[in-house]
Amino acid sequence: MAEKFDIVIWGATGFTGRLVAEYLTRQYGVDGQTVRWTIAGRNPKKLDSIRLALAHINPAAANLPLLVADSQDRASLDNLVQQTKVVCSTVGPYALYGTPLVAACAEHGVDYCDLTGEVPWIRQNIDSFHEQAVQTGARIVHCCGFDSIPSDLGTLMMQEYARDKYGRFCPEIKFVLAGMRGGFSGGTAASLLNMIEGAGNERAMRRILADPFALVPDGNPTNTRVTDQMNARWDADLERWTAPFIMASINTRIVRRSNYLLGYRYGRSFQYSEATQFPRGFVGGRLAATGFSLGLGTFMGLAGFGPTRKLLEKSVLPAPGEGPDQEARDNGYFRIKLLGKLPAHDGQPAISFKGEVAGNKDPGYGETAKMVAESALCLALDDKIPQRGGILTPAASMGMHLIERLRAAGMTFAVPL
Ligand SMILES: NC(=O)c1ccc[n+]([C@@H]2O[C@H](COP(=O)([O-])OP(=O)(O)OC[C@H]3O[C@@H](n4cnc5c(N)ncnc54)[C@H](OP(=O)(O)O)[C@@H]3O)[C@@H](O)[C@H]2O)c1
Known part of the structure; x- marks a missing residue:
């Protein structure tokens, strides 16, 4: 038809x-x-x-x-x-x-x-x-x-560049959120809370949420341990403090599924991580990244507990149909930096290169x-x-x-x- x-x-x-x-x-x-x-x-x-x-x-x-x-x-x-x-x-x-x-x-x-x-x-x-x-x-x-186009297509862009320029794919790519301004809609809040509530009630769902290879039917293709970042860390490659990125638990799963669907094109032991970037210093860097990590943990804790989840739903988060207004959308932006790493190979030294994915309206x-x-x-x-x-x-x-x-x-x- x-x-x-x-x-x-x-x-x-x-x-x-x-x-x-x-x-x-x-x-x-x-x-x-x-x-x-x-x-x-x-x-x-x-x-x-x-x-x-x-x-x-x-x-x-x-x-x-x-x-x-x-x-x-x-x-x-x-x-x-x-x-x-x-x-x-x-x-x-x-x-x-x-x-x-x-x-x-x-x-x-x-x-x-x-x-x-x-x-x-x-x-x-x-x-x-x-x-x-x-x-x-x-x-x-x-x-x-x-979630998850900047991550998924950003990774693909980096890998295509590595293949064209250096003849091989990167065994490791890092994503860091370098800046972002944006809001939340009622539907997004409802989807997040519904998922957290489901995880509280069902052990199988908790297992899926905790599994970095949840969307790869064969599971982890190597014995390398893969974990999500949960706290503030110094990243020696970026020379920056970093904290968890709220959407990493979705995006990293999608990037790993892409690698699987593409026949492990990026390699079976390909490593991919996401984080939020902070400056180098102690106060603006280490302390701020620690505070951010604790704030995120506290929000997830409140959303995971029935009575406080209801309170968040009623008094803090937007209702279905609501979201950031036109001005907020127009004044929003996001900027993501990607770091591709290639180890020393065939007499060539180790190489790293950077990419960027950015948008000039609010991301969500x-x-x-x-x-x-x-x-x-x-x-x-x-x-x-x-x-x-x-x-x-x-x-x-x-x-x-x-x-x-x-x-x-x-x-x-x-x-x-
Ligand atoms: N990935 C991202 O970056 C991103 C960004 C934005 C949104 N989202 C996701 O997109 C979804 C929508 O968010 P939103 O803020 O736009 O939500 P929303 O304003 O609450 O809109 C929900 C829509 O679903 C419709 N709907 C609800 N129940 C239905 C049913 N039984 N049959 C048919 N239609 C039904 C509603 O229809 P009525 O108008 O008739 O109620 C409305 O059109 C959420 O899951 C959110 O997480 C993701």
Whole structure:
């Protein structure tokens, strides 16, 4: 059956979904010349009001068809996925509402991308749908936002450079967050708290969250012990103090799954780590990194305990549908530094080189809307990307083609510095 659309944004009534629809309206128009896209959600009235808002940006948006589908109504999802090449889902928490859509896409061979950062849910999808998606050719790509595109594509960029320039891949890459300004939305808070609550109730989920190779079916390919950074550390390569990076427990898993899906292209003993960078000195460096680590630990502790989690939910974190306003989004940014390390080899000395991934809007929303929209476009329109289906990652499915798209959309992917 010929699809009516290239892309359907499911969840367009939510905070992030609306930003994705605005991005497509501004950058690609609504006349279907470059891309045929539309919006979907569970509530027709709310969808209509989003369409009206889009028509303020481009009057032709008033003609966008509206598709209604609820996660609790599988037939509505089957109907939705059969009308499009790609579904871009911003309906979260994904562990609560996302599975029936992934099931529908895997069954009907329809491509999919999303913004989840929920590792246990991704693992569940690998176990349930990977083989089916391989058979049907559905390319299911999780983590197409701030988690984990800068990490996953940044690593790929560094490795491609190492191969082209030095003829081999780096056995180790380090990622450090050098700076960031941005906010949090209600959906992100709900997804994080839902995952922490699940981990409190289920031992299997705790095991998945603690496993650095949770998304690699074969597990750790070597006997080397791999752990997540939990406290402040001096990094001799960077000559900086570092603290944990809040999203490392998602991103590192995605980068390791990419390496697995790419046939261990970066090497079976490839090491990848993420951290937040602090200055060199004692007060601004060591003390600040220690304080940051303790603050993060305290937040996770409060979120892990029922009564304080409820308190955070009610009085500190934004409600579903809320998020940083336009000014905050426009004034946000992020800057990530990557360090590639190549040991001495064949008489050549050891080499290290730096790369950068950066964006000039807030990472979680302004830049994330761009990243997930460009991912959907890449899946829908770029016929040079691999056709292989499965539960994939951005690097393993779209790779350098997506980097090129994101560069053209204003993001920095630079190597060497
Ligand atoms: N990776 C990243 O960098 C990143 C960045 C931003 C967001 N996210 C993730 O994206 C997700 C959305 O965040 P958000 O802040 O945009 O959330 P939100 O504002 O609460 O929006 C949630 C959306 O899901 C829809 N929805 C809820 N239940 C549904 C159901 N049963 N069937 C169909 N639709 C349903 C809502 O529809 P109604 O409007 O009808 O309620 C709304 O459109 C979260 O999981 C968040 O963690 C990730």
